[in-house]
Amino acid sequence: MAKTNKKLVTIGVPLISFILAFEFLYVPWQSWVEEQKSVIERKSKVTEKQERAILNMPKYEKFIEGYKTDIAAVTTNFTTVEDDKELSIRWLSVIDDSASGYDLVVTNKIPRDKLIISDNLVAFSGNLKAEGSALVLLNFISKLEDINKGHRIKAVTFLRKPNSRNSLFIVDVEFIKVFSRA
Incomplete structure (x- = not known):
């Protein structure tokens, strides 16, 4: 019986330690990594949209000037x-x-x-x-x-x-x- 307890301790304790480490260390770390990936992906999409808007700014400014001229013509009366x-x-x-x-x-x-x-x-x-x-x-x-x-x-x-x-x-x-x- 002492032999069985010793075998159980030598195999069981490391196995339980591995399972606990996996459950309480690896799984939370993995979910944190996935969350960070999605945050980075969302921020990069926002950055891309902002860059496109900045690149199109001269085109928008032409439209705005045209509208200002149109509004000035309409509001003269x-x-x-x-x-x-x-x-x-x-x-x-x-x-x-x-x-x-x-x-x-x-x-x-x-x-x-x-x-x-x-x-x-x-x-x-x-x-x-x-x-x-x-x-x-x-x-x-x-x-x-x-x-x-x-x-x-x-x-x-x-x-x-x-x-x-x-x-x-x-x-x-x-x-x-x-x-x-x-």
Whole structure:
């Protein structure tokens, strides 16, 4: 029996030590190596994309310059503002100017939000309600939306005014005005 124990100790202890070393040293090391390989691979793909973008930069700069020229040409008719405090007043004046000459009543003008588009462009939106005949309201909306001046209608809702003898309609308009900055 002593011989068997000695044989078991001489073979078993190194075998158990080898299995434990394999389980607690080699397997974690191998998974760490695989993880590092995937991290390096991801970073090299990002680096390749960045290098391609840098190489194509002159091409992008040509496009950007072309777009700047196009935007400058489009925005020449836009109203220029010095200060953002003027936006709501200018927005209201566009509505008043567009409504003049029409047989309608603007019942509600609500300036709402400023949206900065770029360093040179800023938009201002709001809602308005008007009452009048359908044809007059359609002509008013047509005059109000003038893309060349930076006027844009985002949404329109037509409602027939209840209990109206003259077929009056109410229109709810979400109106956006784009300004250029000085």
